[in-house]
Amino acid sequence: EPEVTQTPSHQVTQMGQEVILRCVPISNHLYFYWYRQILGQKVEFLVSFYNNEISEKSEIFDDQFSVERPDGSNFTLKIRSTKLEDSAMYFCASSEALRPEQFFGPGTRLTVL
Amino acid sequence: RKEVEQDPGPFNVPEGATVAFNCTYSNSASQSFFWYRQDCRKEPKLLMSVYSSGNEDGRFTAQLNRASQYISLLIRDSKLSDSATYLCVATFSGSARQLTFGSGTQLTVLP
Numbered sequence: 001e002p003e004v005t006q007t008p009s010h011q012v013t014q015m016g017q018e019v020i021l022r023c024v025p026i027s028n029h030l031y032f033y034w035y036r037q038i039l040g041q042k043v044e045f046l047v048s049f050y051n052n053e054i055s056e057k058s059e060i061f062d063d064q065f066s067v068e069r070p071d072g073s074n075f076t077l078k079i080r081s082t083k084l085e086d087s088a089m090y091f092c093a094s095s096e097a098l099r100p101e102q103f104f105g106p107g108t109r110l111t112v113l
Numbered sequence: 114r115k116e117v118e119q120d121p122g123p124f125n126v127p128e129g130a131t132v133a134f135n136c137t138y139s140n141s142a143s144q145s146f147f148w149y150r151q152d153c154r155k156e157p158k159l160l161m162s163v164y165s166s167g168n169e170d171g172r173f174t175a176q177l178n179r180a181s182q183y184i185s186l187l188i189r190d191s192k193l194s195d196s197a198t199y200l201c202v203a204t205f206s207g208s209a210r211q212l213t214f215g216s217g218t219q220l221t222v223l224p
Contacts, residue, residue: 031210043157043200043214056211091156100145100204102212104156 002026004105006092012111013082021077021108023092032075033093033102034067036060043091049075082112114139115205119215127223130191134218136184136201144209146177148186149200151217157200160186191222 005024013019025032034046047057049067066078075094079086089109093102116139126132138146146163161168163175163184174187184201201215 033210033212035212042216043151043212045211045213048210050210056208058211089154095210100209101147101159101162103159107156 006105025094029094030097117215123219142206147202150197
């Protein structure tokens with residue numbers, strides 16, 4: 001069964017540094033997403049991406065964040081100048097064009113020190 | 114306002130029991146509804162979509178009541194492996210691809 005994959009599984013960084021989180025969505029999916037979950041809190045939507053551009057974004061997704069599909073398989077989330085409060089689990093998800101169900105990757109645990 | 118509210122539990126039930134979870138959503142224009150399960154420190158996994166007519170998948174039954182803005186999940190003959198957090202999820206009109214998650218209901222099935 002096809003799966004969303006994410007790397008790395010755990011990323012530790014110093015405050016102020018830039019990180020790039022990587023995802024490989026399911027191959028025939030056309031919508032891609034990033035969500036985050038701070039420990040003990042709800043899963044929160046960050047951004048959706050379709051046809052090489054952002055289709056929706058939340059208030060959390062400010063200028064510190066950017067997404068890119070650098071090639072035909074990868075989807076990345078870049079966080080510039082990380083803050084302590086960026087520490088969270090970051091989940092990538094993908095979905096087919098005509099169905100609303102989203103399938104999540106295993107997540108990257110980001111720890112900002 | 115886009116909110117999904119769930120009873121956080123925890124629900125502790127014996128193996129074989131039937132357990133029901135409820136969820137309410139804030140916006141009558143909500144479009145799509147799902148139940149996901151999440152194991153500790155793992156990703157949300159899609160359990161089932163929720164359709165207006167109600168739907169069943171094995172031991173799991175989901176119901177939607179649009180008039181009351183209410184969704185339910187019924188688990189019959191619960192197994193030890195059903196122990197997880199169950200997340201009620203909705204999308205709202207104008208944000209069809211943005212999943213809004215509830216805080217989850219924790220279930221522990223006891224031997």
